[in-house]
Amino acid sequence: MIRPAGGEDETTAMAQVTVFGGTGYLGREVVRQLAQAGTRRIRIAVRHPVPAGAAVGDDRIETVEADVTRPGSVRRALEGSDGAVNAVSLYLPTRTVGFEDIHVTGARNVASAAREVGAALVHVSGVGADAGSSQRYIRARGQGEQAVRAAHAGAVLVRPTVLFSAQGGLVEQVLRVLRRTRVFPLFGRGETRLQPVHRSDVARAIVELLGRNDVDECECGGPEVKPYRAFVEQIAAAAGIALHPLPVPFPAWHAVALLTERLPGAPLTRDQVALMRADKIAADGLTTLGIAPRSLDTALRGLSGTSPARG
Ligand SMILES: NC(=O)c1ccc[n+]([C@@H]2O[C@H](COP(=O)([O-])OP(=O)(O)OC[C@H]3O[C@@H](n4cnc5c(N)ncnc54)[C@H](OP(=O)(O)O)[C@@H]3O)[C@@H](O)[C@H]2O)c1
Structure with a gap:
């Protein structure tokens, strides 16, 4: 499903986009596709200092230190950006960082700062996010979506499978x-x-949705259930x-x-x-955006022969 927000259907060219979680599995592909789409400057917000000389290979891409649990660092990472993507994740809580810290407080920090600097925001959540769930992870994702909505009315929620x-x-x-x-x-x-949905199809949807004010949420699933x-x-x-x-x-x-x-x-x-x-299972957001989702088979081609068959 893609839920229209009731605004004008228009895509704005982005001058600078900050990607939180840009070192992650989905975030890396978002960064690659933002660069491919001609974004003039891309900031990857990283938690840990990047060693001097760590080349990213594209002079439009820079790294900036930020932790979504620290609002000041989030604000600095967004300075001068007209777009932001939150692809931060936490699957295993630690003694010091819980689901709420990342998926609710962190999500709110990014959304508030993005609104303050006037940046469009795509917030990545997940299919099934439910603020009323008895399961901690699912509940935190749902509460995070609510926090993002409250902080940044124009944010687009992307929910992949x-x-x-x-x-x-x-x-x-x-x-x-x-x-x-x-x-x-x-x-x-x-x-x-x-x-299952191909990572590249979701990244493409995120890039397409950045700056769209006619959509407020998009579920992303593959072609097979x-x-x-x-x-x-x-x-x-x-x-x-x-x-x-x-x-x-x-x-x-x-x-x-x-x-x-x-x-x-x-x-x-x-x-x-x-x-x-x-x-x-996702509603049909990708095809509504004109993206034909790739099947699992396309990714599995060439896999045969990479491992010995075992009985
Ligand atoms: N993978 C899936 O199958 C799937 C399915 C549905 C939805 N999603 C959603 O897609 C999004 C991306 O998931 P993913 O699988 O790509 O995650 P991932 O590979 O685990 O990457 C997580 C990213 O979050 C960053 N991060 C973690 N804590 C942070 C903090 N406190 N401040 C700033 N950055 C922090 C990590 O940075 P470091 O490099 O510093 O660790 C990393 O870049 C998440 O919202 C996830 O729930 C994923």
Whole structure:
């Protein structure tokens, strides 16, 4: 779905865009496509100082230090920008940083500062964000959307489903397990329905939506809706790896997560288990923007032969 905001349909050329989360999986592609689209200056807001001489390879791209939990640094990163993208993420809370810090407070900080400097904003959230959810992650994403709306009335919310590309996202997550173990433990019977979307298609939507005042939200999904298990089978087949799926009931996953989520690196959390319980299906925002979403198959071409087949 793409929800019109009731304004004029117009795209404004951006002179300077600041990308928060521009070093991340989606943010890197947003930066690449902003450059390709001719944006005159692109600022990647980074948490850690970039070593001197770390070449980005394009003199229109610069890095600036900012942490979304620190409003002053966010304001400085946005100085002089007419566009902003928030593609910051936190999947595993730490002792010092929780979901609310990044997805609610951080999102509000970016939205408030963007409004103050007069920058258009695309805020990346996720399909299923729900401020009333009992799950911490899903609730924080929903509350974050509300905070962004309250702080910046013109912000565009982009809600992707699970992302993929040839080298990353869903493809990488599945291959990592397939290459490590002979059995592939499924969440339940693998029946949760997903609609994976190519990272580049979402990045393109973000670039298109920056500065549009006729749209206030856009859900982004791929062309296929299938059970999770079917996507795992498709990726295994493309990589030439024999799949031995093992259905594991959700209560068992929940129990494992209870034990492991406090370990360093938290291999599994209850929030992740909860996310895998709910279907992730998007309304049709991409085609409304004139973007034909790519299928998973397009990213899997060339995968075959990269790993030895296993019995
Ligand atoms: N990946 C998916 O399948 C998927 C699906 C649906 C929605 N989304 C949404 O898409 C967005 C991007 O996700 P992603 O998968 O690309 O995330 P990611 O690869 O984990 O990248 C996260 C980015 O956030 C930055 N960051 C983290 N904490 C920060 C802070 N306090 N201040 C400033 N920057 C901070 C990281 O910077 P450092 O380099 O400093 O770590 C990194 O650039 C998120 O909103 C996510 O929820 C992703």
